[in-house]
Amino acid sequence: MYEKRERLVKASRDVTMYSKKVIFQVHRLNSKNKESVLEQAERDLANVKMDHVTRVAKELQGSEFWKFRRAYTPGMQEYVEAAAFLEFCKNGRLLTLDDLNESFAELKDASSNDFQLNLLDYLLGVGDLTGELMRLAISSVTDGEVDSAKSICNFVRSLYMSLSLISQEVDDSWEMKQKMEVMLQSLMKIENTCYTVHVRGSEYFPGAVLENIEGQRMEDN
Amino acid sequence: MYEKRERLVKASRDVTMYSKKVIFQVHRLNSKNKESVLEQAERDLANVKMDHVTRVAKELQGSEFWKFRRAYTPGMQEYVEAAAFLEFCKNGRLLTLDDLNESFAELKDASSNDFQLNLLDYLLGVGDLTGELMRLAISSVTDGEVDSAKSICNFVRSLYMSLSLISQEVDDSWEMKQKMEVMLQSLMKIENTCYTVHVRGSEYFPGAVLENIEGQRMEDN
Amino acid sequence: MSVDRQFEEFRLQLEESGAVRERLRAIVSELDSATRLMQAQLLLIHHSRPSPEILSKIKAHTEGLRSIYGQLAEVLKSVPAQYYRYHDHWRNQTYTVVFLLAFIHWLETGGLLSHGDAAALLGLKDGEFGLDLEDYLVGLCNLSNELPRYVVNQVTTGDYDCAKRASVFLSDLYAAFRMLNLRNDLLRKRFDGMKYDLKKVEEVLYDVKIRGLLSDTTPTSAAES
Amino acid sequence: MSVDRQFEEFRLQLEESGAVRERLRAIVSELDSATRLMQAQLLLIHHSRPSPEILSKIKAHTEGLRSIYGQLAEVLKSVPAQYYRYHDHWRNQTYTVVFLLAFIHWLETGGLLSHGDAAALLGLKDGEFGLDLEDYLVGLCNLSNELPRYVVNQVTTGDYDCAKRASVFLSDLYAAFRMLNLRNDLLRKRFDGMKYDLKKVEEVLYDVKIRGLLSDTTPTSAAES
Amino acid sequence: MSVDRQFEEFRLQLEESGAVRERLRAIVSELDSATRLMQAQLLLIHHSRPSPEILSKIKAHTEGLRSIYGQLAEVLKSVPAQYYRYHDHWRNQTYTVVFLLAFIHWLETGGLLSHGDAAALLGLKDGEFGLDLEDYLVGLCNLSNELPRYVVNQVTTGDYDCAKRASVFLSDLYAAFRMLNLRNDLLRKRFDGMKYDLKKVEEVLYDVKIRGLLSDTTPTSAAES
Amino acid sequence: MSVDRQFEEFRLQLEESGAVRERLRAIVSELDSATRLMQAQLLLIHHSRPSPEILSKIKAHTEGLRSIYGQLAEVLKSVPAQYYRYHDHWRNQTYTVVFLLAFIHWLETGGLLSHGDAAALLGLKDGEFGLDLEDYLVGLCNLSNELPRYVVNQVTTGDYDCAKRASVFLSDLYAAFRMLNLRNDLLRKRFDGMKYDLKKVEEVLYDVKIRGLLSDTTPTSAAES
Amino acid sequence: MSVDRQFEEFRLQLEESGAVRERLRAIVSELDSATRLMQAQLLLIHHSRPSPEILSKIKAHTEGLRSIYGQLAEVLKSVPAQYYRYHDHWRNQTYTVVFLLAFIHWLETGGLLSHGDAAALLGLKDGEFGLDLEDYLVGLCNLSNELPRYVVNQVTTGDYDCAKRASVFLSDLYAAFRMLNLRNDLLRKRFDGMKYDLKKVEEVLYDVKIRGLLSDTTPTSAAES
Amino acid sequence: MSVDRQFEEFRLQLEESGAVRERLRAIVSELDSATRLMQAQLLLIHHSRPSPEILSKIKAHTEGLRSIYGQLAEVLKSVPAQYYRYHDHWRNQTYTVVFLLAFIHWLETGGLLSHGDAAALLGLKDGEFGLDLEDYLVGLCNLSNELPRYVVNQVTTGDYDCAKRASVFLSDLYAAFRMLNLRNDLLRKRFDGMKYDLKKVEEVLYDVKIRGLLSDTTPTSAAES
Ligand SMILES: [Mn+2]
Ligand SMILES: [Mn+2]
Missing domain, CATH: 1.20.58.200 (Translin; domain 2)
Known part of the structure; x- marks a missing residue:
């Protein structure tokens, strides 16, 4: 049990770290480099999802989804922040919870779990x-x-x-x-x-x- | 309004100070001096009541009894502590709220108020x-x-x-x-x-x- | 009375007052919802010039507030002279209520909603279940806190004279508070914060004045008029 | 989905879980009363040798606890897989419940109430509404905290061997906890305090031993037997 | 001397110093009221040009202050050489007193009220009950904190040159403080804040200068004259 | 006087008081070393009977202490009436010095070193640089704290009567302290601990008495003699 | 080796490192004085154009700084590989030194003093006693904080182009910092404040540009050249 | 070098030191597990006489510790002269390691594990990655903290002479520490606690002595031999 929590904390820490990098990257945006910066940030965010959010998703089954929330919430919050920031800069709109959960659907194969972001973390x-x-x-x-x-x-x-x-x-x-x-x-x-x-x-x-x-x-x- | 609170705080501070002295006095008790110490403490406590609890009682009418409780509660708590301590040393029993309120009845003349100790302070x-x-x-x-x-x-x-x-x-x-x-x-x-x-x-x-x-x-x- | 009987009696008394608290809590939670809704609607005032429509929409809640305070008064009637024993239950919400009423009043009239008028709006009567003076004053501090943001946003929408109106109002209010001999408590702390509000509003007034954006017919201090 | 519709949906979801919380709160307040009563009765154990009468009187409450946990489980059934979302509501009380059951069990048998047996006493089944492992462990820490006082009082009433029994039990328990790789959280902090309990109990044992007050037939470590 | 007689003497000494504190507290509370009144009157200065009338009205309180400090000195005379034992009692109020006197002095003369003049105004003599240097300096820091707001308000009422006067005064004061080797204490912390006051006043000066609002006959640095 | 010249003077004054502090610090650090050495030598007393040789060896430092306090007094003479401004610098060390002197005095005479005698040993004169009363009393509390350990160790080495001597001394001291109405927080707190020292010493006395290890000629209370 | 001999050795080692700290403190206090003096002289730059004379006067201190850092390096050489053990002693002052050197460099050249050049000015060599990278970067943040005030004052005295120079420099610096992935809390926090400096400088630039006060030959970004 | 190229280099440097920290963290977590295991095994020592078997079982871990410290040294080799930059990472664990080794050494020999021997056991060499002196000393304080409990338990199991051995060892250690001139830091605070350990051990010795439980051949102070 402790090992699982340990792994979640680590995965969450990585999600946080790389999401922060995406945010930092988006802040480098100006009127000249807009497209290239956003494309790069989008690729980076996709990597965060595949490489690290998958690690979170893999661990969580049934009641563990809530049981270990304290362990993984910092990472997921930061991911939401990064994804929503990117979306606003691209399209000027609020990224919805459904948008995010649709984008997580593809993790199902890698994690063999049906991972859904919860409302609170969103x-x-x-x-x-x-x-x-x-x-x-x-x-x-x-x-x-x-x-x-x-x-x-x-x-x-x-x-x-x-x-x-x-x-x-x-x-x-x-x-x-x-x-x-x-x-x-x-x-x-x-x-x-x-x-x-x-x-x-x-x-x-x-x-x-x-x-x-x-x-x-x-x-x- | 502020002046009234000011006066209550001061009266309460005096009640505290002199009640603490009574407690200190009772602590000087040993098997040899028991009677004299207790008699002295009893006189001192009666003075605290007449000189200072009266000042509290005088200020409080109707809803003020609860309104200004914060201002006078420290003093009354300390008075209860002193009186109960003295009673235990004298008679080995718990001083009751009714005992206390009976002893306050005599303040009515001096304060022209029907002062009752509340349950919480007790x-x-x-x-x-x-x-x-x-x-x-x-x-x-x-x-x-x-x-x-x-x-x-x-x-x-x-x-x-x-x-x-x-x-x-x-x-x-x-x-x-x-x-x-x-x-x-x-x-x-x-x-x-x-x-x-x-x-x-x-x-x-x-x-x-x-x-x-x-x-x-x-x-x- | 024996010790045991004494404590048994205490238990009964305390359970009774526990029941009072339970009823108060239920009513206050309604108060909470009502004020939260009013505050959310008030947010719109920051986004554009305050239209009479928005103001009347918010004012429409006053009726509901009056009814809620009526319920509180009803409960308190069952425990005479114990208003201040239970006061903490509705205190925070009352700060907000006073703030809301005084803000709307200022938006409509440019003047200060008096203690008596605030109580009257809520259907509160002195002697029975009244509006505690300190609660009213803390509510005014909340109003003071809101004004800098309001002025900044109004100037941004082009209402430059708003800075002057708010500055006059706030410095009169500040001077009035200054004369009170406040204890070292919440109200004192809140009042200490008021000077930063005043300073900020004065800076906005300075900004528009120095750029010549102020119209000529500015109000003078209400205290002088 | 539009932003507004999204938030409207959120509001509905949150209100639903607010209702669940309300129901849990009511049930937990019953749990609170029950455990408080049990704790007060347990105080008597400190005042004299623990008689079977007192113990059965306290144990009689187990039935009531089982029913209360049953109600909690019922509510949780309506929101599957969300046990840990609402866990905080009954956590503190559950620590106390485990403490009470494990204390009584130790008084009666001198042994440790297992996780499974504790759950069974409360009618909890794994998979559904179970007894969280960490809650159980914190409950045991509470038991450890109580033992020094208990031993001091028992020795005062003349039961000197109690010190030996408690020392053996507690050092086994401490050694067992030691092997867990605890996170830096409440449980870790509570466990860190356990060594002071052990030290105190060992000092009492030392006091009676050095004065030759210990009987000869002292138990050996449960771990070795 | 026997232990008992010795301790009897100790008791008297301890009660004596308790009595001194009690008397100081009473006097300082008067000081508190006096400064509060002066500060309230000073508020008027912000929203109009400071008229000689207002200033003399505030200055009229100096007499009262002198009498209060006289009382403090009287009490201290009874316990010679213990000024710093009781210093904390009147410290905070003295900061404010120095601030008030130095502000009025600056308004009237544009110059700095010297330590000696401040002490003289309060009837304090070195050697006996004097004006502690660090108290004086903290009072000047309070003056510095007030100037940005004053300048903003004066410029708003149209006295543009005020910005120049305050900027010259404050940058001289700041440069003078800069040369002091301050310990790591309250005064150091207060001085560290002074640079923000200076910055703010310089920004106002910039605002009026760039808009050509400054008159030609601006004062030069007092330090150069 | 110009601002610059005035601040130049301030700089000098502040550097002067900074220099005073610097010199005090240096002297106090010597005081620190001296008391550390004395305390280390005193350690030997715990594990053998206190021989006159060891005591005179420790007492030999008194000369050095006197010289150090002389230096402190010298420094303070340069800033008359500011004893309490700088008091914190030597306060902690003075507690220890009083403790050491009073401990040696008790070891030699069984009596209490009076305030006056303590001051005299350190060459301190009232009026000038004296021994603050509260510092002296805290030092006595430190002595009280040391006695239980001393008695335990002496009894271990076979000096059973030591328990009686310490018990008489400490109970007289405790009774004397009880007559004071203490305000000072630290002192009050330290005094509160004294009863535990007394209790421990009485327990040791009980142990030796019950075993008939006490010699017949036990001292009577100094207060009664 | 016996315990005593071993601890005697420890005593020597601890005193050695204590002595190192003592020496560092003394040297750093010199560093403190030197930077305080430089900062006081730099104050003059704000209220007049920075003349080469003033700059060379300040630069003249570099020699002194070099010597002080030489002394620090000398001390550190006696305890090889322990730079980071004692780093905290000179850290704060080094921020200020870097700020001063980089400010002067910018005033003279309009460019950024590189890490290597800063170290060289102070006579520091990598491998031995170098200039810690994070210290250098914090020093640059300090420079950024100073520029808004400098620009405001220069424009007030009539040097309008200064705004353009500062804006170009600061936006290049800000862009460069943005490329770093900062871990260090202090540095990150300091960097976060940099954008406000840039904003303020741009506002001044806007003011002068819109009034046509800018000369034609403005510099281009150093990064592009 | 251009600003951009310079900052690119900074970025690399900052990432490098981030990577070093990451590697240290991983190694230190292994160290954590190893010491936890050793501590759990050491628990057995409290409740029976320490058999050579248990001790060798614990000592068997030394090999593993040596390998872990070897890995730390390896990482540090890649960043020469930065031991103290990263010292905080392994500090806490090293306290525990020193405690464990010194405890075992005392159990086997009754003597103090020297700094050099402790370092040698861990394969640490001065000059490179050594055992910091203060870390070693804090480890000894941890040992001191453990002894009272150990002695209480050993006396309970009947090894009365253990009290004498521990008392001699601890009072020598305390006296040796006493001579060190400790800074006002963690070590000082930990040492201050040592006197309570000594007091407790002396009380146990007193208990067994006064009951005549001590054998005749007690060791004398190591310092005297
Ligand atoms: Mn963020
Ligand atoms: Mn009490």
Whole structure:
């Protein structure tokens, strides 16, 4: 029993480590390298799934799925965070739990288990996503992509609202509550970023469409 | 409102301070000075009641009794502890809540309020009593009064059992739980003291009545 | 009374108050749901200018709140003069309720919802089951905490004067609190945080002022008017 | 599936599991009362030699425990394979239950209540709603914690050989635990405390031995017999 | 001297120092009220130009402070050479007092209230009950912490040059502190925070400068004059 | 005075007090070595009868201690009335010094080294650099803690009367301490432990008495004589 | 070897390493003074254009630093292979040293001081007493933290192009750091803050660009050249 | 070298040291298992006289330990002079290893396993991968902690002289430690605990002595022989 837990902890640690690398990789994205970076990140994430999530899936049967959750949840949360971050950067939408579980269907052969991500790990992983989106928003403003910050802001707002309506009901509501607070902090940082961009823009071009100026600025560089 | 709380906190602090002095005074008791020490302590405790508990009673009307409980509970708990400690040393019995409230009846004139000690403060104060009894048990063994340790042990055991059956239901069950744990520690110290006395006695006089030896020992001093 | 009989009596008393708690818990859990829903709806206010529709939608819950507080009062009536024994049960939720009512009131009128008006909205009467003063004040601290975020978002949507309104309101509120002799407790700690809210709102006002984005007809301090 | 529909579905799922929790909470609160009563009765054992009457009085509760665990199992049947999702609800109480049963068993037989026998006493079957191994082991740690106090009190009432019995039992138990490769968690921490219990019991044994109070026919280690 | 008589003497000594503490606590609580009042009045300065009237109103309290410190000195006189034994009692309040006096002084003169002048205002004499140097310096750190907010608010009301004045004052103060070799204690920690105040004030100065809002006759560094 | 010149002066003052601390640290580190050496020599006392030779060997260090305290006093003379500002530097070591002196004194005379005599041995004079009362009392608590071990070891080497001497001394000391109304947390806590020391010593006395190992001429309580 | 002789040897070894620490502390305290002085002189750079004179004045200290690091290396040579045993002693100061050298280098050349060049300036050689890579990287983070303030102040004094230079430098540095997979907590945390520095510098650049204050001959990214 | 190429090199270096840590972790986990097994076998020693068979069984593991330390040394060889950079990885386990070896040595010889012999048993050579002195000393403290329990149990099984042997050994060890000038760290704290072990062992010796259970031919202090 302890060996199984041991193996899950190790697999989870690897899932975390390599998922973090995918996230770091996606952060290197800018307007020039977008496609190549995303393709590479997609390949890397697929490898995390095949090489390491499979190791998790292989161990879990019946009630073990919940029994050992503490052992593998950190890895799965980080995987969700990475996958959802990548999906947002590619398609600007929220990766759903069904999307993820469909993508795990192919693990069945390798793990000989019908592995399904549970709702809690999904929600907790999605909760962490906001932190990465906050970093992305700030660096996209730095890179001159003001619109991107605005759309991140709207995305996070709606995500926060959806989660706030169910967060109280989540199993470990204390853990979720913590995440909600961090999420709100991140959201406020994104809003502050949008605020700064707006106020600075308004000074020079009251009412103007900011993109033009920003576009011009991009050419300068 | 703040001034009232301020006054209660100060009165409570004084009740605590002078009640602690009474407890300290009772601890000075030994077989020679018993009567004089207890008489003095009784007078002192009566003064605490007249001088300081009255100040608490004077402030409290209607819902304020519960509203300001946080402000005056430390003092009242300490008063209960002192009064119960004194009563045990005098009569070897548990001072009841009714005893206390009867003794408070005379405050009515001075405070023009019908002050009643609440159940929680009584239970929490009685919870603290065990700590003083533990000190008493150890020093009575030191003073050669072995029987006294045994009767303290039995008293604390029955008190602990009574409290353990209701402790879960007390309003701030967390606070009460803490006290129960401390109480058990104290009880075990008393039991250890009785154990030591017994084991040491058994070596030399298996089955003998220890008091005789102890009596002899007292004469030596 | 014998020790045993004493403890038997205690057990009965405690079970009775345990039952009171059980009923309170059930009612407060309803209060919890209601405020959570209101808070979620209030989030929309941050996303755009606060429309009268949104505000009335949130205000529509006041009726429900009043009924819930009525139930609480009913339970408390069975244990006279023990309001503060059970107060902790509904305290946290009441902070939020006061915050919500005072925020809506400020959005609609620009003024401060008074203690009496807050109690009246909830159907609470002094003497019986009233609105505890400290609960009301903590609720105002929650409002203070919310204003910086609100101002940032409103300025982003182009309502620059909002910064001025919030700054005047908040500095009056802060000065009023300053005169209270607060104990070293939760309320004091919450009030200590208020100066950071004020500072942040003042910085936003500074940002729009220095860029000439402020309109001319700005309100003066309510305290002076 | 759209994001909104997804979250709506989540809400339904979570409410369902919230209902399961509510039912579990009610049952566990019964479990709580039962074990508290048993523990209070067990206190008497410290005050004198453990009479068969006291032991049977405590054992009489086993029936009630079995029925309560049966109710838990019933609820869990409605959410197959999710035993460990809700495990935290009855965990603490189960530690105490195992402790109580194993203590009584030791008092009666001087031996260790096995995992299987503990489960059987509670009417639990592996595969369905079983007795989690770690819960059982933590329960044994609780037993270890109780033994020093018990031995001190028994020696005080004159049962000197009790020290030998407890010392043999506890050192066998400790050696057995030692071979487990425990994770860095609660069980590990509890086991780490066991060596202090053993040390204390050994000191009591030393006290009676050095004073020649031990009878001659002391048991040998159960592991060797 | 017998043990008993000796301990009787100890008892008296311990009670004496307890009484000293009691008297100090009472006086310091007065100090607390006085500074709270002054701070509340100082709030007004943030939202309008600091008028001489407001300043003299606050300065009027100095008399009261002097009397309170006189009482403290009186108590300390009864226990000669024990200033630092009881220092913790009035330390926190003294930080605030120094802050208030130095802030008013800066508002009136643009310069730094010297250690000696601060002590003189409070009627404190070195050798007896003096103004501890580190208390004075912590008070200056409090002043530094207040300046960013003050500058932001003054610029908002249109006094753009205030940014220049504060920046010059604060960077001189910071440079002066920089040369001190501070121990690893509270003062060091407070000083470490000063650079954020300076940075913030410099950013405001930048804002007004780049927008051409600064008048030409700006002060030069006091250190250079 | 300009800001720079003022801070230059501050720098000097802070460096001065830094230098004071540096010098105190150096002296206290000597004090540390001296007491460590004394304690190591005192270890020998536990495993054989305390011969006058060993005692005089340890006492020979008193001279050195006096010189070290003289140096501390010298340093403190340069900063008059600041004893309690720097008190923490030598506090811990002083506990040990008092313990050592009082222990030797007891070994030689069976009596308590008085506060005045302890100060005199160290060449300390009240008014100037004295021996703080609470430091002295904590030192006595340390002595109390050492006595059980000493008595156990002496009885092992055959000095049975030692138990009587220690018991009389310790119970008088305990009774004297009981008369104090202690505020100080550390001291109170240390005093609370004293009763366990007394209990242990009495147990040893009981052991030797019951075996008839006590000689007839036992000392009477010093307090009664 | 007897226990005593063995421990005598241990005493020598421990005193040796204690002495090493003592010597390191003394040298590091010199390092502390040197960097404090350099930082104080660097303050002047913020409020006027960085003249070659000031820079050479600061650079003049490099010699001194080299000598101090030489002393550290000398001490470490006496205890071969124990660099990381004592590393904590000079770590914090080395962050500051790297920051100072890299800042000056950037002021003079607009480029990044390489790890090798930093080590060379301090006379450090790999294999012996080298410049730890993570220390160097933390020093660069410190430089990043300083640039926003520097740029704000330079633009205030009229050097508008400074914003462009800093922005190019910082965004190259940020991009380079992004390629590292950081483990170290401190370094990772420090790097996380870098993007805020970059954002602030870009905002200043935007301010000056939009006002047409930028000269035409702006530098291109060093990474591309 | 360009910034990018430089950082590419940094990346490689950081990954290298990450890989070293990974390898160390794996080896240390083996060390963990080996010491756990040895400790379990050592338990048997407490409840019977330590037979040569048990001791050789435990000693048989030394070979395995030597091989594991060989692997650690191998890894460290690839990063010369960085022993103390990675020291924390195997520190805790090494305490236990030293404890085990020194305990067995004492059981067999009654003497102290020297630092050199301990290192030799583990195949460690100074200069390369050696046995850190402080690790060795902490291991001895662990031995000291184990002795009271061992002595209590041996006396219980009838080996009364064991108390004398342990008392002599431990008081010599304590006296030897006493002469070391320990820093204020873990070792100091652990040593401070040693006096309680000594006290307990002395109390056992007292118990057997006063009951006349000691044989006549007791060893004298090793320090005196
Ligand atoms: Mn993340
Ligand atoms: Mn008490």
